[in-house]
Amino acid sequence: MAEKRPAEAGEEEEEEAPEERLELAFQRGFLAGRRVAHLPWKDLAETLRISKDSSPLLAILQKTVLHPLCMKYPPSVKYRRYFLSELIKQHECMAAEPLDELYEALGDIFNAEASTHCYKSYILPSGDSVTVRENVAIISQGTTGLVTWDAGLYLAEWALEHPSVFTNRRILELGSGTGLTGIAICKTCHPRAYIFSDLHQSVLEELSENIYLNGFFLQSECYSLGRGKCRYHEAELDESQGPCVTVAELDWNLGAKEQLAEFRVDVIVAADVVYDPNLTQSLVALLRQLPTYTDAGNLLEIYIASTCRNPDTYCHFQRALEHVGIRWEVVPGPRKNFFPYDQNTKITILKLLL
Known part of the structure; x- marks a missing residue:
């Protein structure tokens, strides 16, 4: 049987900066509805530890929950709530000032009506x-x-x-x-x-x-x-x-x-x-x-x-x-x-x- 290579999404983008690769990995995983636990949270935590800056969180927010594909064809309400809760946890670990954008996005989703259907988007x-x-x-x-x-x-x-x-x-x-x-x-x-x-x-x-x-x-x-x-x-x-x-x-x-x-x-x-x-x-x-x-x-x-x-x-x-x-x-x-x-x-x- 043929075995698959252990490559990660975005590995073909060799010339991208580490921050861009991380953002792309979150974007592809989130839009496709990949299990939240399988997203690269450890890499994000390390990036935040080194940078001591909240900008990576805001960049990921823009490329996921606030991405035009998500706005038009959203993943399930439950999935988006779970994802944003994990993103907020990462921010809280920094002991930084609250990011209004994260809590506003979570508030919008809490007001959203759950459905039996959801959308998944795959970037070609x-x-x-x-x-x-x-x-x-x-x-x-x-x-x-x-x-x-x-x-x-x-x-x-x-x-x-x-x-x-x-x-x-x-x-x-x-x-x-x-x-x-x-x-x-x-x-x-x-x-x-x-x-x-x-x-x-x-x-x-x-x-x-x-x-x-x-x-x-x-x-x-x-x-x-x-x-x-x-x-x-x-x-x-x-x-x-x-x-x-x-x-x-x-x-x-x-x-x-x-x-x-x-x-x-x-x-x-x-x-x-x-x-x-x-x-x-x-x-x-x-x-x-x-x-x-x-x-x-x-x-x-x-x-x-x-x-x-x-x-x-x-x-x-x-x-x-x-x-x-x-x-x-x-x-x-x-x-x-x-x-x-x-x-x-x-x-x-x-x-x-x-």
Whole structure:
């Protein structure tokens, strides 16, 4: 299995001053809703001890709670309260005069109304961002598809380093969830067309909203195809606007061969879809229905990123692939870390060979 390098967000910015790197680490972690305890508080405490100045706190406040992305697409109320409370603790340890800006920001959040939804924003290397709306609960409405998972971030990072896999090609994503991976690919890798797919109705609705939120426009059209009903949204955009974007309802348990053929894709991607043996069987059955070659006569490329939570479940997936004659190889992971997630988590990307 390929191991990820223990890099931290922002390490690629080698020429930045330590204070700027610290601010960027807080910004990326905060906007993406990374666990508050995992933010670089020790580094901040050391910076404050050396500088004996409150300016680093004010800079971090501006780049997090008062950042335009946070103002427009805020993380959860609970998260922002916790973050500001920790920031105030750091300031109190300095035995300095109170900073009105910190307490004013905390007061505004205490008056804010809590919601079942929150936003997470991810800064891309280009300086652009991907923002997705999520449910604050990991499991909601009977599905885990309303939150973003680490393997999706990992696959997005890998895609940023391998744009040629996606440039000017038709991509199908299985189990798109909130859409983070696909939106990042659409914004940076210039695919000709991108088909997001999922099954749960609430996930499809949230997915469509996130696509709109990031500047991609969808036109609605419903039709029946094969044994299932396909919800299909498509927008033909010119090259300056981006790829042709589609959201499709795809049921892995139904015969979907005709539907898959209709998509006419060159590349298939999926992230964090290998976590349940029953779901694995449905996924492998779906993969068996895929054509080996694309319309251009090239081999269909398939990349599946998985967080290895349960080794038995992951090995079951690999054995199920081998049982139906689908070969696989491990793809080296991304070299640089742009998105904040647990670097100790074991994530792999498999390239499937039909």
